[in-house]
Amino acid sequence: MSYLDWIVLALSITFIVGYGIYKSRENKNISSYLLADRSLPWYHVTLSLMATQASAITFLSAPGQAYTDGMRFVQFYFGLPFAMIVLCITFVPKFHKLNVFTAYEYLEGRFDLRTRSLTAGLFLLQRGLSTGLSIYAPSIILSAVLGWDIMWTNIISGGLVMLYTVTGGAKAVSYTHLQQMGIVTLGMVIAGFTVVKLLPDDVSFTDALHVAGKMGKTNVIDFTFDLNNRYNVWSGIIGGFFLQLSYFGTDQSQVGRYLTGSSIGQSRLGLAMNGLLKIPMQFLILMVGALVFAFYQFTTPPMFFNQVKVEQVMATEYAPEYQKLEDRHATLQSEKRPHVLALTAALDKDDEAAVDRERTYLGAAEEKVQAVRQEAQDLISKANGEETNDVNYVFLRFVIDYLPAGLVGLLIAVILLASMGSVAAAFNSLASTTIIDIFKRQVSKDGSDKYYVNASRWATFGWGVFCIVVAQYASRLGSMIEAVNVLGSLFYGVILGVFLVAFYFKSLGSRAVFWGAVIGEFFVVLSYWQELTAFLWLNLIGCALVIGFAWVIEQVWPQREEVVS
């Protein structure tokens, strides 16, 4: 990185951390620390929801996902607008009217303390682990750029967030989200323009999309119904709906964001706007990945995008074998290039026969390239003794290799800030749940406001340390954006099932729902273990199992009769 990049990066990070600490002055009590005094307008809520969901993983993994697998990942978000509507109608009014701090607090009133503790515990486990992954994502950038050990980059990137979340609480989180989203949007727009500008002079933006499209990267929509296909319209709408409903309705890192709204209306509008903006935003990020793919059709790309792993394999006995693959890869790329140029020329002339001919050739050539990449990946895994994957490095490598001075710093700041946004919300929510649902409810009930604010600060600190430790073990999980969602899908369906029983099945009691949740979680983990279905469906399965088992248990072992007897 150049000096200019370092200056841009340092200014961006210092501004956000400093601003967060500045905001920490205003915390008077526990409501202020955990929910920003429930005083924020809708646009704060929207941007905070988006910043919490869009972690560094979104900006690192999504373009890489488009590069390797095409843009079909956008379908994952099709259930989100429906989830926002259900939240606006059901969850928001209930949470606001009861003045709860956490979503799980509501469950004690409806069921009992045991059910509240179970869901809070599942949340803490799931969110604690996935926040570790969110810290790891930007750490690999710092590690690749600075050549530092990833342990130190994990500590630094997690520690920066701890600096202002420990002191500032929810208000600092929400206000910094606003600034973070501004810088992130600016950075991604500039990245998109820069990719197009780097294309050869006679290749336009639409030509680049045609090149990416003809090689299968604009596969945005798939109407085929297939339970084992990860991304299609149906898994997105149905499975995605349950995942998003569970995430936004029962994950405190998101519930805590819209509980900061100054009224039911402001929280609702914040969620509604998230429903309108999220899919176009994700589409544009994936399109940047497709454009990067098109760019690399005119310039030879690295065979494997993680340079650190390449250097490692080149220092082993497998180096000659890897070199042979490199040569084959370079030959295939250079053979492809005249056909890519012929394709763009045919597109300009509207010569459909030539377009079809070149598309067929390029499709076959791309398959050969992917096969060589797979061989290289297998060889690296064999040489290093661990599974590896370069999806998360595609965009990063492109930024470092081709973006001009200043922009590299800005883009790295974008990735770091995005990560800080979601990690900050997660720390805040982990602390809220620990203090409100466990500490204040079950350990120390009669403390003063100041006492609980201090306890919340310690809880934030403790969770920060835990998540940094988890980040140290996150390197073997392939695409992190998938790893986070798989982890969520293991727990979210069950938690959502508990909430849906609470809202819509008034006849089911606490014992039925508690055991329904325990048995449901067992079967969800078993389904994942046995690879019975694609992970998105686990959300639906988990939710349905809780409702089904709770109903059966209530019929077989009715709570009310036992109480009467």
Place this chain on the structure above:
Amino acid sequence: MLCDFCQSLEKGLLPTQPYLMPLPETDRRPTERRPTEPNPNEGLPPFVKTWRQMYAIIVGVLLLLIVLFYAFMINFQ
């Protein structure tokens, strides 16, 4: 049609309290105010009248996006 007060007078039933015009909510002391129902349409953007309309817009935009994405895919594939 007689008002409630006139009907009670006609039946000879005088109110136990002197009948007074109720004060507007804003002129009462805070302790005397009735809990007010929150405005159900609070927070809506100016171009939308009800939340139901807002939800219809969200679903409509999603359908439009699916159609546009499909057209995008067909055009560039």
